[in-house]
């Protein structure tokens with residue numbers, strides 16, 4: 678973990694509870710979770726299926742709101758933000774990487790990477806330049822005109838990482854980024870994220886079941902039954 682604990686955290690969660698109601702049944706997906714994420718961290722959340730990893734990532738990504746508790750992002754208490762403000766906040770400050778890549782199939786790699794910039798209202802020529810630079814960074818410039826179907830799984834995930842990074846987000850959230858990749862592509866994707874973290878100080882938080890990915894992290898948080906059972910700094 679980088680030694681920046683004197684700076685305010687990017688993300689501060691306090692006493693987060695997330696409860697789902699399914700008819701008569703209540704599911705406590707998260708119970709009183711508190712944690713801080715600081716700039717520069719490379720952090721994994723792991724734990725068994727159903728332990729609350731995706732629920733936690735949705736709350737960190739400001740996609741879902743907790744039933745109880747506080748989420749502060751860059752010292753902003755997100756409870757006071759309305760839906761439009763939250764959408765704006767997400768598009769400016771967060772990058773997302775998904776296990777299924779979530780690329781738009783009819784768009785080229787370059788157009789996929791341009792999308793978040795266009796959503797922000799960045800002019801076409803600037804969006805094109807920045808997206809091209811992001812594809813160079815992930816080593817895929819020569820595939821800029823290829824649609825996702827023509828790319829391997831590992832290449833698709835690298836396009837998705839370029840798309841997440843092109844907005845210079847404060848935090849990149851990756852939910853099981855290697856779940857659909859073979860071991861060689863998983864290794865490449867992890868190394869790429871690690872390189873972006875070390876060289877560019879990009880802050881990553883991701884979920885994983887993959888022990889090889891856990892070997893590369895600075896900090897790992899183990900969830901079980903919606904509780905943090907360990908929060909271990911390994912670097």
Ligand SMILES: Nc1ncnc2c1ncn2[C@@H]1O[C@H](COP(=O)(O)OP(=O)(O)OP(=O)(O)O)[C@@H](O)[C@H]1O
Nearest residue numbers: 697699704706724725726727728729730731732733
């Ligand atoms: N939208 C929802 N409605 C009802 N229950 C939900 C909802 N989302 C999650 N849950 C429940 O909350 C608990 C935690 O689920 P979550 O998906 O966060 O776990 P997970 O650790 O990400 O699991 P996996 O590794 O299988 O993806 C589970 O019992 C799940 O069934």
